[in-house]
Amino acid sequence: MESADLRVFRAVAREGSITKAALRLGYVQSNVTARIRQLEAELDTELFVRHNRGVTLSASGRTLLAYADKIVGLLDEATQALTSSDEPAGPLAIGSTQTAAAVRLPKLLASYYESYPNVRLSLSTGHTQTLLEQVLHYELDGSFIGCECDHPELRAIPAFEEELAIVSAASVADWAEAVTKPILVFAKGCSYRDVLDRWLSVNGLTQSVMMEFGMLEAIVGGVTAGLGISMLPKSVVRKQVAEGLVRIHDVPEPFRYMKTEFVMRKDSFVSSALQAFIAMLPGGGVQPESRLSDVEKGTGT
């Protein structure tokens, strides 16, 4: 079993299709088929269940995927550790919630890119749960998430604090009127939605009409058009408030403030690019218990 085989296997598992995985990897379908067949023969087990619309992981495949993620992640980390220099360079994959990406990150990323032009920075957005999974699977070097993280394998560094508010169309007088409207939310797994769910539950508003949206812009647009209300950071709708398009209604503690944290794997090598990124976080990414040890900085044993 070679690491290249595991990379091919992971791609097929993620895509759910040999053809799509081949396209993504830059191989032809037959080659990927052969690699998977070879892996299956070597392990004497079927890793995928074949059907006429692609493939799905078998139980054995799911077991192997967990190991493949770790093995490939460690190999990439080892490569990075050996090639990393003091001058930040190379790839840096960052994840973020849509709200942080829209409001907080543009300046930070621009400033980072200006300081370290040799770093190939990539930003992908998603919901907190998805982002956590991607960090755990070594797909992201780190990610901004909209909740306090206590996962044993992750280190969390406080990044920003957002003041949340109920956002409605400008014509809505107060929050009592606001909560009679449909509620526009992200899909489950979004931290803002979790706060909103708890807030609604505390206020006995469990029967509210929920409309799920995939994009922040769609929610803000829907609120502006009077379709419904939502719970969002004030910073996200600052412009719309100034233009008189929406009205914000304060929410009480403990729902009012939400921390955005930057999370990364505890056991991962911290490249110079990532180290520089952390240093650029508000407060320099340093908190009493989050200083990086020598080991984590890759300078220890």
Next chain:
DNA sequence: CGGATAACACGTCTGGCACG
């Protein structure tokens, strides 16, 4: 449409051998 298979091309690895 997506996966499997056969046939083939090409590059790399490996073992054997000769030579300095």
Next chain:
DNA sequence: CGTGCCAGACGTGTTATCCG
């Protein structure tokens, strides 16, 4: 003993085609 050359084996990739 180290080095260079060569032939065959092997691995990795392709195209073409078939099958469900």
